[in-house]
Amino acid sequence: xxxxxxxxxxxxxxxxxxxxxxxxxxxxxxxxxxxxxxxxxxxxxxxxxxxxxxxxxxxxxxxxxxxxxxxxxxxxxxxxxxxxxxxxxxxxxxxxxxxxxxxxxxxxxxxxxxxxxxxxxxxxxxxxxxxxxxxxxxxxxxxxxxxxxxxxxxxxxxxxxxxxxxxxxxxxxxxxxxxxxxxxxxxxxxxxxxxxxxxxxxxxxxxxxxxxxxxxxxxxxxxxxxxxxxxxxxxxxxxxxxxxxxxxxxxxxxxxxxxxxxxxxxxxxxxxxxxxxxxxxxxxxxxxxxxxxxxxxxxxxxxxxxxxxxxx
Amino acid sequence: xxxxxxxxxxxxxxxxxxxxxxxxxxxxxxxxxxxxxxxxxxxxxxxxxxxxxxxxxxxxxxxxxxxxxxxxxxxxxxxxxxxxxxxxxxxxxxxxxxxxxxxxxxxxxxxxxxxxxxxxxxxxxxxxxxxxxxxxxxxxxxxxxxxxxxxxxxxxxxxxxxxxxxxxxxxxxxxxxxxxxxxxxxxxxxxxxxxxxxxxxxxxxxxxxxxxxxxxxxxxxxxxxxxxxxxxxxxxxxxxxxxxxxxxxxxxxxx
Numbered sequence: 001x002x003x004x005x006x007x008x009x010x011x012x013x014x015x016x017x018x019x020x021x022x023x024x025x026x027x028x029x030x031x032x033x034x035x036x037x038x039x040x041x042x043x044x045x046x047x048x049x050x051x052x053x054x055x056x057x058x059x060x061x062x063x064x065x066x067x068x069x070x071x072x073x074x075x076x077x078x079x080x081x082x083x084x085x086x087x088x089x090x091x092x093x094x095x096x097x098x099x100x101x102x103x104x105x106x107x108x109x110x111x112x113x114x115x116x117x118x119x120x121x122x123x124x125x126x127x128x129x130x131x132x133x134x135x136x137x138x139x140x141x142x143x144x145x146x147x148x149x150x151x152x153x154x155x156x157x158x159x160x161x162x163x164x165x166x167x168x169x170x171x172x173x174x175x176x177x178x179x180x181x182x183x184x185x186x187x188x189x190x191x192x193x194x195x196x197x198x199x200x201x202x203x204x205x206x207x208x209x210x211x212x213x214x215x216x217x218x219x220x221x222x223x224x225x226x227x228x229x230x231x232x233x234x235x236x237x238x239x240x241x242x243x244x245x246x247x248x249x250x251x252x253x254x255x256x257x258x259x260x261x262x263x264x265x266x267x268x269x270x271x272x273x274x275x276x277x278x279x280x281x282x283x284x285x286x287x288x289x290x291x292x293x294x295x296x297x298x299x300x301x302x303x304x305x306x307x308x309x310x311x312x
Numbered sequence: 313x314x315x316x317x318x319x320x321x322x323x324x325x326x327x328x329x330x331x332x333x334x335x336x337x338x339x340x341x342x343x344x345x346x347x348x349x350x351x352x353x354x355x356x357x358x359x360x361x362x363x364x365x366x367x368x369x370x371x372x373x374x375x376x377x378x379x380x381x382x383x384x385x386x387x388x389x390x391x392x393x394x395x396x397x398x399x400x401x402x403x404x405x406x407x408x409x410x411x412x413x414x415x416x417x418x419x420x421x422x423x424x425x426x427x428x429x430x431x432x433x434x435x436x437x438x439x440x441x442x443x444x445x446x447x448x449x450x451x452x453x454x455x456x457x458x459x460x461x462x463x464x465x466x467x468x469x470x471x472x473x474x475x476x477x478x479x480x481x482x483x484x485x486x487x488x489x490x491x492x493x494x495x496x497x498x499x500x501x502x503x504x505x506x507x508x509x510x511x512x513x514x515x516x517x518x519x520x521x522x523x524x525x526x527x528x529x530x531x532x533x534x535x536x537x538x539x540x541x542x543x544x545x546x547x548x549x550x551x552x553x554x555x556x557x558x559x560x561x562x563x564x565x566x567x
Contacts (some may be wrong), residue, residue: 180429182422185409189417192406199404201389201418259408 014253014268021272025279032282039161043229045274046163047072047222047238051245052252052266053174054218059249060178061211062191062258063118067107067125068219069241074129075100075220080142080233089148096227097220103129104216108209122212126242133235141234144227152228163225167267170218174263187211191258247294248273251301272297317380319344319477319508320365325374327360327532334360335371335532342477342508347499349523349540350512351552357532358512362479365510366398367391378477395476399466399483407455411447412436414454415469439468443498460491467498471507478502479510484518496522520545530555 026033051068058065075096082092103125110121152162178184186207189197198204227233252269254261273294280290320342327335335357342348352358363369365376367388376383378394385391391398405414412432421428421435433450440447445464447457454462463483470478480499484492499509499522513519519526520540527537528551536557543551547558 180427181425182420182427183425185413185420185427188409189406189413192408196404196406197417259406 011262011265011268014251014265014272018268018272018275021275021279025275025282028279029282032279037278037282039156041274041278042164042167043161044278045270046161046167046225047229048241048244048248048273049167049267049270050170050218050222050225051241052248052270053170053263054215055242055245056249056252056254056261056263056266057174057178057187057211058118058215059246059254059256060191060258060261060263061187061208062194063111063208063211064246065107065122065212065215066119066242067103067122067129068215068222068245069238070126070129070133071100071103071216071219072223072226072238072241073133073235074103074136075223076227076233076237077133077136077142077235079223079227080144081136083144083146083149084142089146093148093224096223097217100220100223101213101217104213104219105209107216108212111212112205112208118212130235130239137233137235139235141232143232145231149224149228150231152225153231154228163229166221166225170221171264171267174214174218178263183207183210188259191260193259244273245270247298250298253301253305255305256302269301316344318342318377319379321377321380322361322365323375323377325361325364325371325376327357327364327369327371327373333532335364337533338374338529339534339537340365340510340527341537342510344476344506344508345503346524347503347509347511347522349519349526350510350529351516351519351526351548352529353552356529356552358529359481360532361529362398362481362510362512365391365477366396366479392473395474396479397470397473397475397477398479398481399463399470400481405454405462405466408453410453411440411450411465414465415439415472417469419473435472436468439472440464443468443471443501445498458491459487460494463487463491463495464498467495467502471502471505475507477508477510479512481512482514483511484513484515492518516545516549520548528552 031037051072054068055065078099079092079096082095083089087095107122107125110116110124111118114121155162157165178187186197186202189202190204190207194204226237230237248270249266250256250269251272252261252265252267254265276293276297277290280293281287318341320340322338322340325335325338325340326333338357338361340350340361350358350362360369364371365385367385367390370386376385383394385394406417409417412429412435415436416432421432436450443464445461445468447461454465457465484495487495499511503509511519511523523540525538526540526548528535528548530552535551535555542560543558551558
């Protein structure tokens with residue numbers, strides 16, 4: 001009885017997969033479980049993981065956000081351009097976060113007021129934000145060599161790299177929002193059955209706008225971490241990263257139909273993807289195979305999920 | 313019948329959709345603690361009349377009085393504000409959420425934006441036990457429950473928020489026999505609490521055994537409004553079809 005309850009928890013399964021993968025990789029290569037490699041791994045995972053937290057919320061609400069990679073680039077470029085003209089780094093960061101949040105707000109308004117499906121609305125924003133990033137910079141990458149961003153990119157606190165703290169804090173706050181607040185309850189209700197949510201008086205449009213604002217804000221937060229890591233803000237950065245974020249959410253077991261899944265599993269999904277990439281690198285296997293493998297993992301994850309649902 | 317003042321009076325209600333006259337001078341009275349059956353074949357105007365009361369449609373002419381006061385019902389929220397709740401045939405529940413979450417959907421108990429989960433669960437437990445509904449675990453997703461249990465949750469939600477008037481639109485149409493019986497037992501419970509219930513159904517047998525009074529609509533006007541047991545089932549069916557009231561000589565039970 002108790003075992004059945006544990007077995008039905010999606011978190012348990014995905015955690016098991018991640019642990020087994022880590023054990024297998026540490027047997028295959030003595031370099032996998034080293035401090036250096038783990039630091040590397042957590043840096044690699046940080047950007048996708050922060051995006052995946054926002055994407056998980058959007059997908060649980062029954063939507064999708066394809067624009068996060070472009071919003072990341074636009075926010076980064078705003079930060080870079082302001083640093084270039086000697087604006088205080090904290091103010092520049094704030095402006096970057098505002099940019100991402102406003103882009104998300106526009107997504108939300110287009111989806112709710114314009115009655116345009118999220119896939120289309122955010123596909124449009126994917127082009128608009130990337131284009132604006134290129135327009136602002138004329139295609140040039142700004143250098144960002146101020147201490148604040150170098151600290152984010154290169155320092156450690158209590159032995160752990162700073163980006164990891166961004167990730168953990170993001171997931172902690174988003175998890176609290178999703179499971180303890182009225183907003184989170186509404187996200188699950190909207191994803192479960194939007195018609196019913198509306199009928200029962202949930203302000204569906206307002207909550208949807210908040211959801212896409214959150215996703216835009218987290219894309220900008222990822223931009224802050226990215227700027228620190230690269231010490232620059234190339235406008236072409238993070239192309240196609242939205243698909244990695246979506247993949248992390250799906251591998252984590254969040255239902256693509258909406259209404260079901262835990263945000264934390266997206267973090268583990270992102271970790272699994274990063275471990276595959278990292279592990280194959282260490283083993284000296286061509287990066288071409290990595291894409292094949294990750295593609296197969298995505299399909300396998302959903303297939304397993306279908307089996308679980310069917311057996312219920 | 314001891315005549316309490318009516319809960320609902322709908323007077324001279326007319327409604328047309330473009331050139332189609334859906335209701336002409338239709339009337340409805342509902343008293344506390346009674347079940348009123350609204351009958352008529354498709355297109356007779358019964359669902360239009362009910363939708364006007366629930367705020368889903370607006371009448372072109374006529375007036376609605378709630379507790380003797382004229383009420384203006386422009387949308388479903390106005391209706392709710394007056395203590396009118398509707399239970400639809402297609403259940404308005406989110407399958408991915410548990411019973412307390414569904415019960416409080418859109419009106420969650422919260423403090424500073426944080427859910428008061430325990431308070432909602434306790435209240436839900438009370439609300440369900442008040443109606444003698446037994447559900448094994450309140451943590452289970454509603455989707456995993458039977459149709460009857462889900463309808464029971466809809467009903468307890470509908471009556472939880474100071475409801476005086478309950479409209480039930482084919483509440484048993486999607487249910488099995490055992491489950492229908494459970495819903496009817498629930499309704500009897502609500503009746504005892506003094507709630508006025510409007511029961512719309514196509515099942516004559518069910519209506520006959522279950523309602524206190526009936527009103528039959530035909531072509532958008534009332535054919536007859538009377539205590540259910542003034543007629544036989546066959547007479548009711550014939551009035552639904554013909555649209556002509558049957559005159560009785562043997563009104564045995566004087567009210």
